[in-house]
Amino acid sequence: MSEEQPSDETLMERYVAHGDRAAFEAIFQRYAKRLHGLFMRQVGSREAAGDLVQQTFLHFHRARADFKGGRKVRPWLYTIALNVRREHHRKKGRKPEVAHDPVVHGEPTVGPSTSTRTDRLVRRALAELSEQQREVIVLHYYEDLSFPEIADLLGASVSAVKVRAHRGYERLREMLGDERG
Amino acid sequence: MDETEARLKRAIASEGADEALDSSELASLFSRVAAETVDRPPRLRDRLRELSTPVRIAMAVAGALVMATVALGITGMRADLTGQAIVRYAVAMTAIAGLVGAVFAASLRGPHQKPLRWWAWAMIVAALLIPLALAVLPWLWDGSRGPGPAHAHHAFGLCGVMGLVTGALTAAVAWAFQRETWSVTWRVLAAVAGGGLTAFAMNQLHCPSGDATHLLLGHASAGLMLALVAVAGVLLRRRRR
Numbered sequence: 267m268s269e270e271q272p273s274d275e276t277l278m279e280r281y282v283a284h285g286d287r288a289a290f291e292a293i294f295q296r297y298a299k300r301l302h303g304l305f306m307r308q309v310g311s312r313e314a315a316g317d318l319v320q321q322t323f324l325h326f327h328r329a330r331a332d333f334k335g336g337r338k339v340r341p342w343l344y345t346i347a348l349n350v351r352r353e354h355h356r357k358k359g360r361k362p363e364v365a366h367d368p369v370v371h372g373e374p375t376v377g378p379s380t381s382t383r384t385d386r387l388v389r390r391a392l393a394e395l396s397e398q399q400r401e402v403i404v405l406h407y408y409e410d411l412s413f414p415e416i417a418d419l420l421g422a423s424v425s426a427v428k429v430r431a432h433r434g435y436e437r438l439r440e441m442l443g444d445e446r447g
Numbered sequence: 448m449d450e451t452e453a454r455l456k457r458a459i460a461s462e463g464a465d466e467a468l469d470s471s472e473l474a475s476l477f478s479r480v481a482a483e484t485v486d487r488p489p490r491l492r493d494r495l496r497e498l499s500t501p502v503r504i505a506m507a508v509a510g511a512l513v514m515a516t517v518a519l520g521i522t523g524m525r526a527d528l529t530g531q532a533i534v535r536y537a538v539a540m541t542a543i544a545g546l547v548g549a550v551f552a553a554s555l556r557g558p559h560q561k562p563l564r565w566w567a568w569a570m571i572v573a574a575l576l577i578p579l580a581l582a583v584l585p586w587l588w589d590g591s592r593g594p595g596p597a598h599a600h601h602a603f604g605l606c607g608v609m610g611l612v613t614g615a616l617t618a619a620v621a622w623a624f625q626r627e628t629w630s631v632t633w634r635v636l637a638a639v640a641g642g643g644l645t646a647f648a649m650n651q652l653h654c655p656s657g658d659a660t661h662l663l664l665g666h667a668s669a670g671l672m673l674a675l676v677a678v679a680g681v682l683l684r685r686r687r688r
């Protein structure tokens with residue numbers, strides 16, 4: 267018999283209202299890996315990505331009194347994560363870099379089951395996009411955030427986010443067409 | 448979902464898969480996070496910065512009000528404010544309080560909120576300079592019986608000292624509520640800008656001097672002086688690291 271998992275919002279309610287450590291840990295378990303992956307694409311080091319995950323959850327904990335019932339946890343957490351990443355880049359005094367840019371860093375060693383030639387081409391094409399386009403595409407396709415959610419956490423209009431996604435997507439299609447042709 | 452979209456989704460999902468955290472790394476990372484959050488008994492500073500953002504802003508503004516009131520209790524309030532002068536002062540003080548609130552609100556934004564835009568940073572710089580601009584408007588600060596006697600014999604004088612103390616304490620209160628989300632330089636500038644405005648308002652309510660040099664140095668310079676000290680402190684700390 268499978269027990270239904272509590273939603274993020276239920277866990278958050280337990281954590282905020284009752285200081286439930288287990289609820290905090292459950293939210294961490296759900297998102298730490300994904301956030302680590304998100305940061306890995308930007309900072310290029312496992313340790314730095316781990317530090318950013320740690321900072322994200324530290325701020326998440328400090329800001330918990332600001333979480334209003336009825337809000338979604340995921341975009342709220344990603345807003346914190348993107349602000350943490352933004353501050354990291356500001357401190358480093360440089361623009362975000364692409365950790366897995368195969369052109370710069372070489373192809374990652376991914377086994378045949380997870381990386382086909384076409385997947386590698388897509389990754390190479392992704393690395394060619396502008397930071398703004400890549401950010402929107404990754405948040406939409408990988409993190410499954412909706413365009414209004416992405417617009418909210420990037421501080422841009424929904425139409426601007428859609429334009430970035432569309433242009434990025436068209437650019438990817440174009441590059442992939444070139445590669446295959 | 449077309450072929451390109453499907454491949455795109457698959458590729459993004461597999462990207463960095465070989466570098467994903469394994470369960471032991473995840474457990475180790477959680478123990479680091481828990482040691483800083485849920486497993487640590489909260490200290491006073493933790494309790495202050497974990498309050499909700501509207502409460503933190505309200506308490507920082509209340510702190511400024513308390514500091515100005517205590518300073519006025521020690522130094523005494525000027526006695527020449529009656530009639531129209533009181534209305535003029537009330538308007539000016541309300542505007543200053545509003546600016547203190549806006550500056551503190553900017554510095555106390557949480558990490559769950561959008562980053563500040565350029566105009567918020569411009570407002571913080573303006574808040575540092577506004578006391579200097581206001582100090583050269585003598586008609587605004589005249590009492591009902593005209594410019595009061597120049598009781599300030601020194602350009603800086605007791606007003607300058609009280610302004611620095613009031614400004615520094617107000618900034619310290621605002622600083623205590625900050626969550627260390629944004630740039631330390633801007634956060635410290637916002638805190639001292641609010642402190643400088645509070646010090647200026649306190650001095651204008653205390654001292655009837657109309658001497659331009661005394662107004663500029665004794666009443667209006669606290670924020671800027673504290674900002675210079677704070678920025679020097681930040682740079683020194685950065686160099687030591």
